[in-house]
Amino acid sequence: MRTELAESPDVVERLLVDARPGVEAIAAAVRQRDVDVVVIAARGTSDHAAVYAQYVLGARNGLVVAPATPSLSSVYRTPPRFDRALVLGISQSGRSPDVVAVLADARRQGALTVAMTNDSASELARAADSRSDLGAGPELAIAATKTYLAEVAAVAMLSAALSGGDAFAQLAAVPHVMRVALELEDDVAAAAQTLADDDACVVLARGYQYATAREWALKLKEVTGLLADPYSVADFQHGPIALVEAGFPVLGVATSGPALAGEIELLERLGNRGARLIVLSDAADALALGAGVQLPDVPEWLSPLVAILPAQLFAYHLALARGLDPDAPRNLTKVTRTT
């Protein structure tokens, strides 16, 4: 896990070159067909790349993004009408039958179908009209790290191909910033140490970084056994905030952008109630709230490509601090085939 997550900047750097022609072709097809809805089938870590897509394709490309409910294809066999949508399957292995079933239904209906997968010979790749190969190389650790970065980068590239402007130039600078983020490892390990004896926490963010909160929480569940519950800053206040009592750990991803002020306000309120705050942020007033790790600067729409690296390192070091082997999580296998 530690080795593979450190490969992420190289993976993204390579992807930005190799996947460009394919992504431009997909963008051209989206424009030609006047698509305004994107349906995404994905599970686990890949589903968090889909969460990122909801924000980036919505805010920067005007597209409505609907997460697929794969059981409507694989179990109920009553899929909705996808024919005017772009239907995207995202999967490291390309082998989960439920995700493949959505793409197969969509293609049968005549929808534009695209597979983003790390295995270009997989069932998912074969089920789609077009492929965007992630090219992350073999991922052996059970907890996905570099393939998540490749998936998020591929979604960002699709957005860039649709928006034009200087989006690709901004993307080109990201691998360097990712390398800077990896150098935060000592700070991250020290912050992780403080949760060595906890059972549960929540992970909060809003907007683009909501995907990071979801993926951070999943990594914590997978490799540390900590019951980490992710919430958008807004949803958290509609009920789950009842969980917070003195000493409860609250992790926040709070980076610069229109959502930052509201998030700082909530974190401050939780801190005043005695919550133990750990914040990943590029903003001094967010970092002043509690234990923090200072992230390097990057345009907000690309910030999930940077913030997840310290979050993954945090899960890795917390597993070690809890006496667990992050490369051998309980109950999991690398490829999960759900129907």
Place this chain on the structure above:
Amino acid sequence: MRTELAESPDVVERLLVDARPGVEAIAAAVRQRDVDVVVIAARGTSDHAAVYAQYVLGARNGLVVAPATPSLSSVYRTPPRFDRALVLGISQSGRSPDVVAVLADARRQGALTVAMTNDSASELARAADSRSDLGAGPELAIAATKTYLAEVAAVAMLSAALSGGDAFAQLAAVPHVMRVALELEDDVAAAAQTLADDDACVVLARGYQYATAREWALKLKEVTGLLADPYSVADFQHGPIALVEAGFPVLGVATSGPALAGEIELLERLGNRGARLIVLSDAADALALGAGVQLPDVPEWLSPLVAILPAQLFAYHLALARGLDPDAPRNLTKVTRTT
């Protein structure tokens, strides 16, 4: 909370009559405009009525349902293009500014907009072209119960108006089945007692009942302080299953339908690993897996209107068993206004 949840059968019975003309008019507008995508803005409990909509409108009406990301309207001010969609706002109070902002953007773009709210004079009601009033009467308990039932019923009515056939006849039988479900209270209270000393659990379901799992988990968080994490049976296997060790409580909603066999298989596997299972089900082989509460029969697409009642009662009795007042949850107020 106890009083209001017991009013749910009457609320639904009344809604089936009073809301019918409005729902038929909305269905006619959907048909006339050839809408194939529904965007839903909702928070907290109301968001779980939106989850139900993903399944029922997808499976029975062929519609793609996209949960809105309200911050794109309220915080980023870069909404996607909604103009060919039905945009639905669901909110008990009708007063959360982020949900109102989505409807306002959608109306400005010329989309078909509908408000489902319990306050027909609210900002949300005024922001939409059409209203479907929930008519649940005043809800004073902070944890929403009867208004959730009204929201789910209103969504089911919209599906029935779109599908025709005997859907409304099936719906008409539901209030009676709900009354039968309320009589399960003693069984439910006994099952709830077994979690009096736990800190965390997961709640599993698939398909239509995934909405019930989400809402059950939220009620547990709100009134009992138990960190209850809801998952679809498929998503759970893509990572979070790593949490389950001997003694870990697993709650399941497992009712008859195409997804049942896969859910029983997973629950059995978790039981073999020592998980403590509590199952709400109408099926003997699911109930045989552990502590169970036997639900009355109802067509699968309407089963979320029945299964949530014992789930709400479970949360109520678990709060009492933990020495908490379910009518005074920590940190919460009745109306949550997030921007």
